[in-house]
Amino acid sequence: MTEQAVSILSYLFVPGDSARKMEKALESGAGALILDLEDAVGPDAKGAARDLVAAFLGKPAPMPRLVRVNALDTGLTEADIAATAGAGPAGYVLPKAEGRDDIEALSRLMDRHGAAAECGVLVIATETVRAVRALLSQDWSHPRLTGMAWGGEDLAADLGASANRGPDGHYHSPFRFARDAMLFAAKSAGVAAIDSVFTDFRDEAGLAAEAETAAGCGFDGKLAIHPAQVAPIHQAFTPTDAQIDWARRVVSAMAQAGDGVARLDGKMLDRPHLKQAQAILKRAEAVDGGRRQDPTARPQRAQP
Incomplete structure (x- = not known):
């Protein structure tokens, strides 16, 4: 695991179609920014968002910046990389990853479009049932892999589940299983294990409790969807x-x-x-x- 990956406690998602939000995120104190070309950007805005992200990457920043590309099965991934690789992102975030073959496919696209050798890959590895099964049956290790994260929203849709959390705010058992499987796979691969987003950004106490639990279980950091979540995440993951x-x-x-x-x-x-x-x-x-x-x-x- 690289020292940089260990030191990144928070990964803040920022819509790639908003220059204003990307500029504002520079002041968030986040460990890293994830410039989102996937879920945060509508189909008609993908091209313009790529240009905005590439321009933003060309400016100095106090933290590493990664780009979340569209999933491999969308046909949009290569265009995302072609537009941004030359601007020098610290890495790419691959959604709906289902195993080492997907990491290798993304790596080949990165090589084709001139991504730097140190440009890594962070996979979101639990968004499909197939991916969760692969976490227990495959070795996800890859030279470009720097981290693995998980999420319960897309997985709920693939399972046909009506909710991923109970009334108490805790994840239902299938999602805890996916979270645990990803943690084991990341540790086996020797890369950073990143906990999922806490979607209610107004509930600081809930976020702090979830982050504390994740840190205690061996996770190395946590995804964030709002700048207000950065400080509680850092607090939870920094040794006292x-x-x-x-x-x-x-x-x-x-x-x-x-x-x-x-x-x-x-x-x-x-x-x-x-x-x-x-x-x-x-x-x-x-x-x-x-x-x-x-x-x-x-x-x-x-x-x-």
């Missing part, structure tokens, strides 16, 4: 001072023990604890820039 202190003490205790087992605060420690501590410290180092992006005070969560 208490967690960092715990991790440092674990590493020290294990080093002093020397035999693979140690004691700390009356509890036994072994190799899994060391691995967890090292991951916390790696994330803390990688997202140091993210702390500066989000200077708001962070509540102290309990140490692991």
